Amino acid sequence: MRQEFRTALVTGASSGIGEAFAALLAARGTDLVLVARRDDLLDRLAETLARRHRVAVRVLAADLTDPDGLARVAEALRREPVDLLVNNAGYGAFGAFAEIPLEDQFRQIDLNVRAVVRLAHAALPGMLERGRGGVLNVASMSAFTPSPGSATYAATKAYVTSFSESLHAEVQGKGVHVTALCPGFTRTDETAGPNLIWLRRADVARAGLEAVAAGRALCVPGNQYKMVLPALRLAPRSLLRVAVNRAWQQAADTKIGD
Numbered sequence: 001m002r003q004e005f006r007t008a009l010v011t012g013a014s015s016g017i018g019e020a021f022a023a024l025l026a027a028r029g030t031d032l033v034l035v036a037r038r039d040d041l042l043d044r045l046a047e048t049l050a051r052r053h054r055v056a057v058r059v060l061a062a063d064l065t066d067p068d069g070l071a072r073v074a075e076a077l078r079r080e081p082v083d084l085l086v087n088n089a090g091y092g093a094f095g096a097f098a099e100i101p102l103e104d105q106f107r108q109i110d111l112n113v114r115a116v117v118r119l120a121h122a123a124l125p126g127m128l129e130r131g132r133g134g135v136l137n138v139a140s141m142s143a144f145t146p147s148p149g150s151a152t153y154a155a156t157k158a159y160v161t162s163f164s165e166s167l168h169a170e171v172q173g174k175g176v177h178v179t180a181l182c183p184g185f186t187r188t189d190e191t192a193g194p195n196l197i198w199l200r201r202a203d204v205a206r207a208g209l210e211a212v213a214a215g216r217a218l219c220v221p222g223n224q225y226k227m228v229l230p231a232l233r234l235a236p237r238s239l240l241r242v243a244v245n246r247a248w249q250q251a252a253d254t255k256i257g258d
Contacts, residue, residue: 003134003177003213005084009033009077011064011119012089014041016188017138020205021086022049031056033082035073036089037063064089064115065107074122081126084212087116087137087160092153105152112156120167124176131175134212137164141184141225144232146241157182161218168217177215181208184225196224 008025012018014036022034026049034042039061046057060076062069077085091111093104120135127133140157147154164180171178183204185197204221211219220226 005030007031007082008084008086009082010086010088011035014038017201017205018088020201021088024205024209026053026055029055033058033060035060035062065110070115070118074118077119077122084134085119085123087119090138092150094150097151108152108156113159116160127176128174134177136179136181136208136212139180139182141182143182146244148245165217177212179212179216179219181219183221
């Protein structure tokens, strides 16, 4: 059954795909709680959306890698339940694993995994009690392939995808939808249109919202990535590792040459 969402909390809402989620939801008449670190950006976005779409928009500035900040957002979800939770906030540190500081590795895990789990755990009990609601977790196409140069990031997104599909099965038939959104390369601004590689953030956000409303477990936006996914799942892992490692090495050599 397709759902409409009257209220939503969006993390990482101040820019990129998160801002697109907020704009699309506001245009549909959804009241919002916007979460990100930068309260100045959130305030401007909230003012614009409230004025343009006549919806209620509340700002909750928090760093989700900080235990206190994450706890405040989780408590807000329990205290004022929403129909839709969009776990969009994410972080990637790119480069050879051994050369990236351990703190950056843990920050990716804290934001991409721990925050997703904590907020879903805060939101789902109320949704199940009411018999309606949705959780949209933003993962990545990198969840389906080895990713040298972004090993920890890809592993966190694989976790989010598996976690989301498992929760989807757990809550099926209870009026609650859980969806993993797995975009490929996505432009964080709207300066250029889509092409064979790059997706527009608004298209990605729209696809995710349609998927969770329809109760689909997995959403891969863009026809080009939809066609690639079956090949990634069927290809021998040894061949995938060779292919992606070659691409990584070429990228690294190009960077050194620059």
